[in-house]
Amino acid sequence: MTETPLSSPKRRFLSGLFGGRKGDRISVANPTSIVSVELMVKMGIFFPDAHLDPHKMAELAAAGHEILGFDTIMPEFSVQQEAEALGCLVDWGSPTMMPDAKTHPVKEVEDLTIPDNILEKPSMAVLLRSLEILKRTHGDHVAIVGKVMGPWTISYHLCGVQDFLIWTLTEPEKVKELLRRLKEVSIAFANAQFRAGADAVVIADHATGDLVSPKAYQDFLLPVHQEMNQRIGGPTILHICGNCSDRLRLFVEAGFEGYHFEWQVDAKMAVQVVNREISLIGNISNKEVLFGGTPEDVYRQARYSIEAGVDILAPECAVPLQTPIANLKAIVEAAKEGYGSQIRASR
Amino acid sequence: MTPEEIGRFYKALKNTDLMMVETLIQEYIVKEISPIVILNEGLIGAMGMIGQEFKSGQVWVPEVLLAARNMHRGIDLLEPKLLKNKVPSKGKFLIGTVKGDIHDIGKNLVTMMMAGAGYEVIDLGIDVPRERFIESISKDHPHIVGLSALLTTTMLEMRELIRGIQQTFSNPPKIIVGGAPVTQKFADEIKADGYGEDAVRAVELANQLFSSGENT
Numbered sequence: 001m002t003e004t005p006l007s008s009p010k011r012r013f014l015s016g017l018f019g020g021r022k023g024d025r026i027s028v029a030n031p032t033s034i035v036s037v038e039l040m041v042k043m044g045i046f047f048p049d050a051h052l053d054p055h056k057m058a059e060l061a062a063a064g065h066e067i068l069g070f071d072t073i074m075p076e077f078s079v080q081q082e083a084e085a086l087g088c089l090v091d092w093g094s095p096t097m098m099p100d101a102k103t104h105p106v107k108e109v110e111d112l113t114i115p116d117n118i119l120e121k122p123s124m125a126v127l128l129r130s131l132e133i134l135k136r137t138h139g140d141h142v143a144i145v146g147k148v149m150g151p152w153t154i155s156y157h158l159c160g161v162q163d164f165l166i167w168t169l170t171e172p173e174k175v176k177e178l179l180r181r182l183k184e185v186s187i188a189f190a191n192a193q194f195r196a197g198a199d200a201v202v203i204a205d206h207a208t209g210d211l212v213s214p215k216a217y218q219d220f221l222l223p224v225h226q227e228m229n230q231r232i233g234g235p236t237i238l239h240i241c242g243n244c245s246d247r248l249r250l251f252v253e254a255g256f257e258g259y260h261f262e263w264q265v266d267a268k269m270a271v272q273v274v275n276r277e278i279s280l281i282g283n284i285s286n287k288e289v290l291f292g293g294t295p296e297d298v299y300r301q302a303r304y305s306i307e308a309g310v311d312i313l314a315p316e317c318a319v320p321l322q323t324p325i326a327n328l329k330a331i332v333e334a335a336k337e338g339y340g341s342q343i344r345a346s347r
Numbered sequence: 348m349t350p351e352e353i354g355r356f357y358k359a360l361k362n363t364d365l366m367m368v369e370t371l372i373q374e375y376i377v378k379e380i381s382p383i384v385i386l387n388e389g390l391i392g393a394m395g396m397i398g399q400e401f402k403s404g405q406v407w408v409p410e411v412l413l414a415a416r417n418m419h420r421g422i423d424l425l426e427p428k429l430l431k432n433k434v435p436s437k438g439k440f441l442i443g444t445v446k447g448d449i450h451d452i453g454k455n456l457v458t459m460m461m462a463g464a465g466y467e468v469i470d471l472g473i474d475v476p477r478e479r480f481i482e483s484i485s486k487d488h489p490h491i492v493g494l495s496a497l498l499t500t501t502m503l504e505m506r507e508l509i510r511g512i513q514q515t516f517s518n519p520p521k522i523i524v525g526g527a528p529v530t531q532k533f534a535d536e537i538k539a540d541g542y543g544e545d546a547v548r549a550v551e552l553a554n555q556l557f558s559s560g561e562n563t
Contacts (some may be wrong), residue, residue, distance in 0.1 A: 165409040320499030
């Protein structure tokens with residue numbers, strides 16, 4: 001058997017995302033933030049500056065590749081870019097506190113105004129500038145990943161989670177209209193990120209199994225996601241945290257290239273259910289091992305996911321800010337050991 | 348109340364139109380049914396059924412939020428009558444989202460379920476500093492305190508708060524914790540008296556702690 005040549009981080013990631021040739025080892029990526037306080041200290045760049053300054057944002061994001069050894073660089077650390085551009089008052093937090101929307105200005109559809117120049121709003125433009133910088137500095141060999149919030153998540157911020165969830169029962173037409181209008185923001189931002197240099201864009205849209213039913217996803221979001229995937233020009237990765245074991249097939253139907261999933265969803269089951277029709281990216285547990293465990297615990301979970309046949313290894317969600325660097329590096333170490341015996345045999 | 352009557356309350360709590368619960372409560376008030384019976388057997392009984400459905404995955408958070416909204420409307424209508432007939436509470440439960448955390452959906456679900464289970468709930472809200480918890484414990488003497496956090500950063504605040512409560516009071520209330528990042532292991536580490544993975548479990552836990560507290 002000929003030995004597989006070493007691949008570049010970018011090739012490895014893209015191959016995994018499109019379910020292609022396996023190469024020398026599994027790719028390790030971060031569809032969501034892997035910034036921790038320890039990483040900020042090492043780089044001398046801290047939140048909230050890194051949310052607001054494109055150069056600091058790019059430099060801190062690049063540490064995910066330079067220091068931790070991930071194959072991707074993803075510069076959006078929070079979930080509030082669109083919320084601020086659409087009128088929420090956002091507290092951009094501190095080195096130990098992620099940003100949060102403090103106001104929820106939309107109570108009726110009429111309250112929603114989407115500015116024509118939304119992509120030029122500071123919170124949106126910072127990410128586009130940061131992607132342009134990263135494309136120049138790392139775009140030749142590392143996969144640059146962008147991120148947008150889907151219309152469901154933007155609605156949580158604009159309307160408040162509780163009100164929005166009740167409206168799914170009491171005023172479903174209002175919910176549909178909000179989603180219809182807000183998806184335009186997600187589509188425009190995603191396409192702008194591809195123009196700025198992203199190789200793939202994550203769409204975070206938290207219709208999580210911890211809050212709503214698969215039917216709610218099917219009725220409200222599936223058609224919206226299908227349209228988004230038709231109108232966004234590059235590969236997309238869906239991020240929905242929580243236990244979504246009951247709606248994996250719906251994500252396949254929605255037309256994403258990849259689904260970024262949590263440890264609560266068993267990797268073996270997920271691989272079987274999606275049947276290679278969507279790439280699976282995940283699913284090392286934040287609370288149990290990356291934050292709460294040792295590098296050995298991380299290694300064990302990573303090997304389980306690799307053996308299960310996930311396409312790309314990643315933390316399950318944005319890592320807690322107190323996550324030790326050693327635990328993040330342990331994911332890459334586990335990947336470097338190559339595929340398990342079963343997978344090698346089936347290659 | 349007969350199971351059929353409780354079933355009417357159950358349907359009213361699940362209805363998207365508030366009118367159904369309003370009409371039902373008025374009907375029972377006119378029939379001169381004790382407001383305590385309407386509350387405990389009708390509203391709380393029906394809410395308990397919905398809580399069980401939530402626990403077993405038959406309904407989701409929007410349905411629970413809707414039921415809670417409807418229940419609160421029912422309680423508002425009963426309030427003038429209830430003030431005349433003092434309702435015995437099962438115990439006092441103090442709850443808040445710890446400092447630094449402004450997320451309240453989990454806390455609100457626990458609040459609704461605890462109120463639905465017959466506890467007198469004192470809700471301190473979100474981003475509650477340590478001193479306010481301590482002050483409220485001194486003033487209100489709750490039997491059980493519930494701490495909620497959604498973020499891993501604020502979850503660490505729970506440790507300090509529990510230490511503070513245990514140092515301040517010679518006979519501290521029982522403390523239970525919950526929230527997305529919290530685990531049983533973490534709850535044990537920070538010396539909480541219990542951990543609830545969801546709102547229904549929080550009620551079960553409170554019931555257990557309350558009955559064990561009564562025996563001591």
